[in-house]
Amino acid sequence: MIHPLMILEYFRKFLSSLHISGECVDAILYTWMIILCLLVLSVLATKSVKTIPDGLQNFMEAIIGGIENMIVETMGEEGRPFFPLIATLAIFVLVSNLSGLIPGFYPPTANINTTAACAVVVFITTHIVGIKQHGFGYVKHFMGPIIWLAPVIFFIEVIGHLSRPVSLTLRLFGNMNGHELVLMIFFGLAPFLVPLPMIIMGVLVSFIQAFVFMLLAMIYIQGSLEHAH
Amino acid sequence: MNFFTMCILVAGFGMALGTLGTGLGQGMAVKSAVEGVSRNPGASGKILTTMMIGLAMIESLAIYALVVCLIILFANPYAKLAEELAKAVAK
Numbered sequence: 001m002i003h004p005l006m007i008l009e010y011f012r013k014f015l016s017s018l019h020i021s022g023e024c025v026d027a028i029l030y031t032w033m034i035i036l037c038l039l040v041l042s043v044l045a046t047k048s049v050k051t052i053p054d055g056l057q058n059f060m061e062a063i064i065g066g067i068e069n070m071i072v073e074t075m076g077e078e079g080r081p082f083f084p085l086i087a088t089l090a091i092f093v094l095v096s097n098l099s100g101l102i103p104g105f106y107p108p109t110a111n112i113n114t115t116a117a118c119a120v121v122v123f124i125t126t127h128i129v130g131i132k133q134h135g136f137g138y139v140k141h142f143m144g145p146i147i148w149l150a151p152v153i154f155f156i157e158v159i160g161h162l163s164r165p166v167s168l169t170l171r172l173f174g175n176m177n178g179h180e181l182v183l184m185i186f187f188g189l190a191p192f193l194v195p196l197p198m199i200i201m202g203v204l205v206s207f208i209q210a211f212v213f214m215l216l217a218m219i220y221i222q223g224s225l226e227h228a229h
Numbered sequence: 230m231n232f233f234t235m236c237i238l239v240a241g242f243g244m245a246l247g248t249l250g251t252g253l254g255q256g257m258a259v260k261s262a263v264e265g266v267s268r269n270p271g272a273s274g275k276i277l278t279t280m281m282i283g284l285a286m287i288e289s290l291a292i293y294a295l296v297v298c299l300i301i302l303f304a305n306p307y308a309k310l311a312e313e314l315a316k317a318v319a320k
Contacts, residue, residue, distance in 0.1 A: 174292035
């Protein structure tokens with residue numbers, strides 16, 4: 001993708017010594033832009049915190065409160081320590097998905113490297129949480145209910161656990177990339193008004209995929225928190 | 230048939246078959262969820278969350294098919310080999 005933004009060309013030259021392909025450089029730049037935007041937004045929102053919130057603080061509080069409610073509903077009270085991770089993932093994925101709506105922007109989640117990074121973070125977190133919570137007893141999660149079936153179950157469980165980051169990665173990547181491809185094909189066919197329904201569906205898909213990513217991250221972490229049965 | 234013609238055919242049919250089963254599965258999931266909500270509107274929040282997880286799991290099958298089709302179309306590992314072979318045959 002070649003974009004009219006001049007900063008992109010400069011950035012590609014800047015990173016050319018690292019042998020990163022053009023699309024990946026775009027994704028990195030857009031990721032950094034989104035991180036910067038979110039940082040500035042959160043600093044602005046918390047600059048003057050009041051008991052009776054107004055404006056930006058009100059908006060951010062609504063988002064944060066909604067995510068917190070969802071975490072407590074899904075994971076229970078012991079899910080509260082994971083609120084920063086899950087909320088960060090959710091807001092980052094949502095904003096990245098929606099950034100595809102801005103002309104000249106390409107959602108960084110439509111690049112497989114970004115989604116893989118997010119999924120690997122979730123994957124590593126689940127196992128760290130499991131080992132922290134259960135110690136060596138975390139092995140029981142992989143053993144299944146019957147002890148003499150454990151050698152068989154162990155491999156199935158390991159494959160199941162390894163398929164989690166793959167499915168998390170491919171789901172988000174496939175949805176966002178597929179949506180962008182469909183949009184491009186529609187633009188090629190008839191650029192006037194025809195892609196509009198697809199754009200509206202893209203907004204819906206962005207919200208649903210961010211929600212699903214957050215939900216699955218919560219469920220995976222909760223699965224390693226609870227006792228094996 | 231040309232190698233690349235076959236690639237495009239396979240990508241199209243693969244996507245069609247992949248979405249067929251996924252569509253049926255998602256339809257059944259949504260049907261049950263709607264039935265559940267209409268019987269007990271109070272449980273709509275919980276049903277929505279569970280349904281979303283289920284839908285995401287089912288949907289990933291179609292996404293796998295999509296990724297495989299994209300690989301066949303845009304990042305085919307055998308494209309170069311086929312091109313060389315075609316050149317050698319043409320000679």
